[in-house]
Amino acid sequence: MGVRRVVPNLQAPEPGQAKAFCEDVLGLEPVMDQGWVVTYAAPGNLGAQLTFLSHDASAPVAPHVSVEVDDVDAAYAAAQAAGHEIVHPLTDEPWGVRRFFVREPASGAVVNVLTHRDR
Structure with missing residues (x-):
């Protein structure tokens, strides 16, 4: 990834x-x-x-940082496997991104992990 x-x-x-x-x-x-x-x-x-x-238009909190990855599904699976808190589930948003929010454990920051669906 x-x-x-x-x-x-x-x-x-x-x-x-x-x-x-x-x-x-x-x-x-x-x-x-x-x-x-x-x-x-x-x-x-x-x-x-x-x-x-x-x-945020569809999530319960606004993220602190966004990280665009080339395989958001793999990142989601890795976050789940590691037991990290998923704040917003893997979602295809109407503005063209597939994303999820995960809480970064050291700082508690919410990270928006995404990919653009047209890429």
């Missing part, structure tokens, strides 16, 4: 308010905006991203 990217998820009551900072200060551009979640990326480098979210 390989990791494609790791994206910090910053909690923000109004994710759209990050626009000026991300664009003017960091040179990032929006690559996804669903209102409750907005992701900005470096032009030409989709591996360099920041996500701002107010909540």
